[in-house]
Amino acid sequence: MAKTTRGLAQDRARVAGGQDHExxxxxxxxxxxxxxxxxxxxxxxxSRKKVEDKLDHK
Structure with missing residues (x-):
C-alpha cells in the first residue's frame, strides 16, 4: 500500500484530547x-487554532 498525504493537513489542524502524545x-x-x-x-x-488562541490568552 502506497503512503499518501491524504488527511494529514486536516489531522494537524486538530488536537486529539484523548491522545497523550498530542x-x-x-x-x-x-x-x-x-x-x-x-x-x-x-x-x-x-481546533488547534482555537486551542492555541485560548491558551495564549491565559
Whole structure:
C-alpha cells in the first residue's frame, strides 16, 4: 500500500484530547499543564487554532 498525504493537513489542524502524545505536545509548546490543554479542548473544541488562541490568552 502506497503512503499518501491524504488527511494529514486536516489531522494537524486538530488536537486529539484523548491522545497523550498530542496533549503532551501542546502542553510543552504552550508551556501549560496537560490538564489545562484537556480542559481547553473541552471548552473550545479540538481546533488547534482555537486551542492555541485560548491558551495564549491565559
Amino acid at each position: 496533549v503532551n505536545y501542546e502542553a510543552k509548546k504552550e508551556a501549560v499543564s496537560k490538564d489545562t490543554v484537556k480542559k481547553t479542548v473541552k471548552e473550545v473544541g479540538n
